[in-house]
Amino acid sequence: NPDYYKWTQWMFLQLYKKELAYKKKAVVNWCPSCNVVLANEQVIDGKCWRCENEVIKKELSQWFFKITEYAQRLLDDIECLEEWPEKVLTMQRNWIGRSEGARVEFPIKGSDKTIPVFTTRPDTLYGATYFLLAPEHPLVGEIIKNSPYKDEVHSFKKKVSKESAIDRLSGVMEKIGCFTGKYVINPLNDEEIPIWVA
Numbered sequence: 001n002p003d004y005y006k007w008t009q010w011m012f013l014q015l016y017k018k019e020l021a022y023k024k025k026a027v028v029n030w031c032p033s034c035n036v037v038l039a040n041e042q043v044i045d046g047k048c049w050r051c052e053n054e055v056i057k058k059e060l061s062q063w064f065f066k067i068t069e070y071a072q073r074l075l076d077d078i079e080c081l082e083e084w085p086e087k088v089l090t091m092q093r094n095w096i097g098r099s100e101g102a103r104v105e106f107p108i109k110g111s112d113k114t115i116p117v118f119t120t121r122p123d124t125l126y127g128a129t130y131f132l133l134a135p136e137h138p139l140v141g142e143i144i145k146n147s148p149y150k151d152e153v154h155s156f157k158k159k160v161s162k163e164s165a166i167d168r169l170s171g172v173m174e175k176i177g178c179f180t181g182k183y184v185i186n187p188l189n190d191e192e193i194p195i196w197v198a
Contacts, residue, residue, distance in 0.1 A: 071096050113142070
């Protein structure tokens with residue numbers, strides 16, 4: 001309906017003009033049979049909800065919004081929504097997900113690279129015993145380049161690429177991971193922390 005999408009296009013342009021919309025590559029759920037990107041909720045047991053064929057992970061260029069840049073404004077404006085159900089308002093607050101904390105850089109041992117981490121509890125970093133990266137993290141390939149665990153990490157990445165994000169984040173699924181053979185240095189106490197892909 002042109003009356004609808006004219007306004008979605010207008011809103012996008014306003015965000016773009018204020019540099020709150022940007023384009024980058026990201027991994028998506030891709031159904032090769034339907035030739036379409038799927039939301040996490042549309043991937044059921046690693047298969048497309050329409051055709052039931054296997055879904056793959058694919059890197060595509062796409063648009064994103066800098067939600068964190070205007071999170072407080074969104075939260076403030078939610079308070080103006082008088083007739084909305086509280087359940088919906090709570091869902092919106094959770095989706096915005098504004099939180100206060102610290103950004104901490106962990107140097108990778110034997111490298112000039114660091115991995116930034118956001119935490120709401122920097123005091124707990126003294127007790128960190130392992131460091132987890134998502135299989136899709138852009139540094140994983142570089143971290144395992146000369147590692148004796150390279151083949152194991154590749155096999156692990158292939159295995160988990162068939163799982164949906166919802167399944168991977170589920171509290172009921174067994175948590176699995178693979179050691180990369182590399183370490184980060186805890187910037188608070190200089191201890192080595194093993195890097196795992198999980």
